[in-house]
């Protein structure tokens with residue numbers, strides 16, 4: 001492999017003089033802070049919110065570092081994974097010239113972000129078993145391919161990609177390989193975060209939105225070499241993680257035990273729900289899941305979706321998505337949610353017997 005980050009980063013980003021915030025220029029202890037044009041009198045909320053937040057999120061990264069076994073220098077925090085996705089496009093992809101590869105069916109934001117950034121999107125569909133098509137992938141990349149987006153476990157299919165396939169991509173592609181691990185906590189497979197030393201082209205994304213139960217805070221993580229992290233830090237808005245999110249995330253990080261308990265409960269409910277769906281007459285297939293949702297192939301998927309809506313239950317209709325024809329994506333809910341769902345589904349099956 002011939003990986004050279006200097007050849008990948010956009011020229012304007014390499015040359016960029018990043019914004020230097022008041023908190024960058026002075027971050028020590030002082031008694032009087034008159035450097036950032038904040039309101040020194042306070043705020044309608046607590047006093048703390050009149051001050052700009054830590055632009056480097058040092059405290060969160062310290063705690064994450066201990067939990068993940070990764071030094072802070074390899075951690076980037078974004079306003080949701082969605083910000084990490086956008087920053088990767090803006091850092092590495094020259095609009096109108098470069099391209100990226102996605103493997104659909106997959107998470108929709110890679111495509112939206114490509115379009116926003118005017119970056120050509122090349123599709124290499126997954127095979128029928130929702131695994132990577134390595135031959136097709138090799139044929140699609142060229143000198144202008146900057147990023148390959150892999151999602152494992154994948155949304156909406158729910159499966160993990162074969163680890164050896166992902167390693168093949170990492171070993172043979174000279175651009176950036178992003179592995180989006182939003183659902184890794186629900187998976188049987190282990191994360192790629194411990195492999196950063198072996199792959200200078202690897203970016204692993206995770207999020208507080210799923211297992212951590214904090215979708216409302218908007219906090220996403222990217223793990224990569226320090227050189228890649230430094231590039232993202234240059235491009236990000238200085239105060240991209242707000243004070244409230246930083247405080248609440250710090251609290252949450254002390255509750256790893258509770259999060260692990262929730263993960264176990266969700267995984268157990270998922271594994272219990274799969275055979276229940278498999279036994280329903282309308283259901284043609286329930287795909288194996290390494291995530292907190294299941295993908296179900298069912299007769300008259302759109303009608304089932306609408307029927308569930310009349311019962312006040314909303315799921316995701318993926319029946320028009322290529323390779324997911326007739327499929328519904330269903331998030332694992334609470335015990336009560338799941339019971340209501342099963343009851344409604346059984347009613348549907350009886351009506352349509």
Ligand SMILES: *Cc1c(COP(=O)(O)O)cnc(C)c1O
Pocket residue numbers: 079080081082083107151155180182206207208209210215218219220
């Ligand atoms: C839900 C999800 C995310 C999370 O995005 P956030 O912006 O962190 O909420 C990222 N990637 C995939 C594939 C997802 O399904």
